[in-house]
Amino acid sequence: MVASLHLSQFTVFEDVRLDFAKNLNVFLGENGSGKTHALKALYAVLAAEESLVGSAGRSLGGLAELLRSELQGAFRPATLRALIRRPSEVAQVTVASRRAGQSIVRIHRVVDDLPEGPIRDAARDADGVYAPTNGSGIHFARPLYLPPTDFAALGPAFAALYDASVVPFDKSWRALAGYVALPPLRELPAGLAGVLHLLEDALGGPVQTTPSGTLVVAGKDGPVELPMVSEGLKKFAVLAHLLKVGAFTDTRTRRIGDIADWHRELARPILLWDEPEAHLNPRLLRKLARVIVALADYGTPIVLATHSLFLLRELHLLQRRSDAPLATRYFGFERQANGSVFVEQSDHLEGLGPLAALDEEVAQAERYIDDELGAGDALA
């Protein structure tokens, strides 16, 4: 599991280190406070690590290239130098794992100032280093990044479009669409079968793949193709399919059998979920909260960014009577006067400062009550 993400002079972050809990991590903050940037930076580094270490025989020296590609794919800046916080010269992203070491990527602005020629050609806008603490041969799982708008439902067609054309879509979406074409596992781990049941119960039937590669929900009135399914339920259907094809499972380490727990942890994909509440009615949000807790219970490390007070409350209610509550950490992202973002961290939601979702609910209630009482201006 990832232990920390350190962002230095990177986009909106001056110098911020996020220390993660083992199970569930929740990013909170207003729009534009950098939550998605942090998720994407984490994704880019983990995806690069997986490509590097997951494939046998790859040189560790190749990390910089992979990171450059993943950062470019995740943020889609005109040049990587656009990710450096002005007026700094170097941005740095460091991801440390609990047992496997750390990866560091640096992006340099100075390349811009070099004259055209061999020196500039030789200079790199990014370099990176992977420093393992436990020797080589460690297998990392590919992280899963779920954006607010779902693209996986487009499946093979989206993958083909992305591969053939220059399109302004995140590389993580392409990775997600890649899962749609995969066949289902013969056997789902016991812990995930329960999660799948929750999802299929909400959908009214199982998710299946047609011979043409399209996902359908096989409800009691017959199969419904995914484009015909509502946006909210589509999210559940894609998640069900991801479970079935093994996106949350590490099949390679499962086969090895006798494997150290920490190694198994590293091989378990981390789920990075941006606004999971998007498109969902509270009735489905309640089910979503159960899915999140069940996935975390299974051992999937989760980092999610949310604006939903309702979802936070559901997560709290599900865990308050639990014998083994999830290790949870909350992160409050807040813009400072100088434009940089400060991140407060606590194992308790109450330990954070302002929580816009809650404060605005109270402020709205205040406007209503004052209007009822004839005091104050409700529209102020």
Add this chain to the structure above:
Amino acid sequence: MNAKAVFGPRIHVEKLVFSVTPDARATKFDAFVEHSAPSPASRTDAWNHYRQGWAQRADKRGVDLLVLVPDASGVPRDHWFVEVKDFRVITTPPRPSNLTKLGATVAQKVLDTHACLQDAAAHASVPEEAQFSQDALAAPSTHVVLHIETYPGGEHSRLFPAPAVLAANVKGTLARELFAFGATLRVCLGGSDMRGYPWAVEDAHPPSASG
């Protein structure tokens, strides 16, 4: 100005009367009563130590009510800070509800009251106040209760806060302010089930009597 601080089984706070269980001790700490509000004179039955010294030093306000419950052997066990917010009290002109500041206001009252108790435990000139302070500070469990009498009209609105939602939201802001205080927090709605509280609440002036 020479009224004594009130200790007893029935305590008036604004329009309400709190009746504590027989084993509990209750005292009005800094509460207005409805018939004399908003005159400062209505504070004369607040704690002497608070009124004579503490409240004069700075912009300090205490909670309305303190309740102390002993265990079976008589040793102090639970200490309750109780604050009342009665949205039914309507002034002319109407006062803003200040709901957004309610959590922070109550939290500050609790912290100021706690500080006053620490001072009073050693220096209160009224023996009852000194004894109550010592017992309250010795109680192993501390609770903070915000008792809300809901605002008029709220029950008719489908869109706007059902009282329970209001209570949950206010509790959220209060919990943030008192995160480090180490007390259990409750927001209690008037008319709700009072099991679990060592007191009962009733209206001091039932609507039928006041017309």
